[in-house]
Amino acid sequence: MDELFPVEVSEVAADAPLATRMRPRTLDEYAGQQHILGPGKLLRRAIEADRISSLILFGPPGTGKTTLAQVIAGATQAKFERLSGVESNVSDIRRVVAAAANRRARMKTILFVDEIHRFNKAQQDVLLPEVENGVVRLIGATTQNPFFSVNSALLSRSQVFQLRPLSEEDLTALLRAAVSDRDRGLGNLQISLEPEAAAHLARLSDGDARKALNALEIAALTTPPNGQGLVRIDLHAAEESIQQKAVVYDGTGDDHYDTISAFIKSLRGSDPDAALYWLAKMLHAGEDLRFICRRLVICASEDIGLADSQALVVAMAAQQAVEFIGLPEANLILAHATVYLATAPKSNRCTVAIGKAAQEVRDGRTLAVPPHLRDGHYKGARQLGHGKGYKYSHDFEGSYVPQAYLPEGRTYYEPTENGLEKRIKERLAHWRALYEAAAGNEKPAS
Secondary structure (H helix, E strand, O other), X not given: OOOOOOHHHHOOOOOOOHHHHOOOOOOOOOOOOHHHHOOOOHHHHHHHOOOOOOEEEEOOOOOOHHHHHHHHHHHOOOEEEEEEOOOOOHHXXXXXXXXXXXXXXXXXXXXXXXXXXXXXXXXXXXXXXXXXXXXXXXXXXXXXXXXXXXXXXXXXXXXXXXXXXXXXHHHHHHHHHHHHOOOOOOOOOOEEEOHHHHHHHHHHOOOOHHHHHHHHHHHHHHOOOOOOOOEEEOHHHHHHHHOOOOOOOOOOOHHHHHHHHHHHHHHHOOOHHHHHHHHHHHHHOOOOHXXXXXXXXXXXXXXXXXXXXXXXXXXXXXXXXXXXXXXXXHHHHXXXXXXXXXXXXXXXXXXXXXXXXXXXXXXXXXXXXXXHHOOOOOOOOHHHOOOOOOOOHHHOHHHOOOOOOOOOOOOOOOOOOOOOXXXXXXXXXXXXXXXXXXXXHOOOOO
């Protein structure tokens, strides 16, 4: 008869890593993810009622995607089959599906596909009809956003749930449970986990339960016991066991786009501290410096504009200096530009103005160039009336003369009173008043 669970769930070896031994077996043991597994939440209700359809679980490493799939298999008394998006091929899929079809009358099958985003189109197409017909209940796991990386047909037949990094409180509770658990954890050892050490492990694990438990195990096995046989894991031992944390950051996926989005929004929102944090995260994770520079240059025009045109100068100078200096000192230049842009007065009126003008060009009637503005330098242009009546601005006081530059009066740019744009607003208002006065003095044609 088929086993309900694979060896990794039901018969974990005594010498397996602590993170493997401490895998939750039930929903009650499962840490975190209360936004989808809390009392009354959709996924928990579906599991408890055995109404699970196909699922896609995505989130950072160590958030419990594989474990949750195993817990679901146990709670629904289903056969758990596992494939890898990296190692498995079409024949592996057909083998698992055939076995699932044979046992379908007496037992459900949950097919867990780790790194499902690595399945190519052919593999996903083979799986699709079996998911559709209910031969297997698919649970796919991925660290990448499935809306970008999973076949849309397969995605449309699955419910998508995002798993979040575990909180420090969740991780601390998990560490203490591992220390006290005699069956699967470190309870057979005399261990004292000090609060400062637990907090440090939880903080530097960055929401990754696997990393926290691995670090705890290293500390427990490498810290010599005292005279009473007690293994005392203090802050120093915790620091030695976890070393420097590795920031979770996919340079082409969600982390890349989400972090740069937070960076730009912090600049736009005039919060230099938040902007510096997101900049530091990107630098720590090895983000492309040119990418950061490009976003700074764009922000200087998109969000600051004429409120402080010096922002564009600073951003471009930063881009050139970063190319010239390189790391690690390029960090200083990027910080300089970041703080300048974050604290500069803001205006998006140039951005709005070009958007309005572009929409009218795209959707409206194309306006002809007025005759007095047309090129009059080539032979015969004067005979066509090109340039006739044009007034050269520098021949007039203040280098301004009332003159129409569009065949229809239109306004796209409306300056704010922020920063230097206030002076521009005053200047425009003065010119427009002169233009309107001149237009009012013109005698209608008889």
